[in-house]
Amino acid sequence: MPARLVSIINMKGGVGKSTTSVSLAEALAVHHRRRVLLIDLDPQTNASIMLAGPDKWNELREAERTLDFYFEAYALQEKPKPFKSLVEPRVSDLKGKPDVSLCAAAPEFRMVERDMIESFVKRGFHIDAIQKWICERFAHGLRSVVNEMDFILIDCPPGISLFAEAALIAADTIIVPTIPDYVSRLGLITFRRRALRLINERRGEASNLFVLTTKYDETMSLHRSEAGLLKENLGEAMFDVRIPQHVDIAKAAEWSETQRTFEQKYGAMAPVVKKLGEEFLAKMELAPAL
């Protein structure tokens, strides 16, 4: 069975997209022996550094094995290296080297997107054509790895970008990490409508879009009521597990030179992250693949 493609996306930054991508990848690999590839589409590169550590990440950049090189070749109308060659296996700092691979991003990705658009515009292409082209190239790359993985998680940049849109379109499942406050809930409703329309245009059926409460502070009545409202509005589309605002989640994001167990890495949050993996798998079983 080819890998399920899961995009972790939200227009807002700082909501825990990268944190969720990495922790879910590790939970699936460690507790369920799944083969997971994380694709970092964000030029802020947080997921790449969290997962591979600064040294390995620098090695990948020096070897030109980051996503910007793949797309830059297209902008320069050169033949890109195979997408597969970007995939670095077993990158996590967890003991036992679980099967988590990384396709890393670099800050240059931002400029590459801009250069690509400029190069296409000069050649007389419309933005829709550029978007379609990026989607096709991305899908082409994904096809080359899809049979070697169980899950491909795509950590998206915040805001509107052609690459985020491509990830939305490529995915068979979308996870939207959301902080339970008023502004986020309003933003979420707008985003969800748009995402569902985009996906449904392509698939012609109800899509798999799940919302995950992140940075949840149980002591705040606003968080409690907003999280409750989300559940009321979204029902099954909502994860029951809520990721608390907790120092152990932040600490897990710091790369460790010495390998650690899942429990050492996630501390008091280990059971929550484990639960996230379990609930994700249960949802995926019910949700149709593409």
Ligand SMILES: Nc1ncnc2c1ncn2[C@@H]1O[C@H](COP(=O)(O)OP(=O)(O)O)[C@@H](O)[C@H]1O
């Ligand atoms: N549940 C949490 N508890 C504490 N800190 C968190 C939590 N989730 C994320 N963070 C921290 O918040 C910051 C933003 O998280 P990140 O995952 O990078 O967000 P995004 O990818 O949406 O921009 C990071 O410094 C991260 O360590």
Ligand SMILES: [Mg+2]
């Ligand atoms: Mg991020």
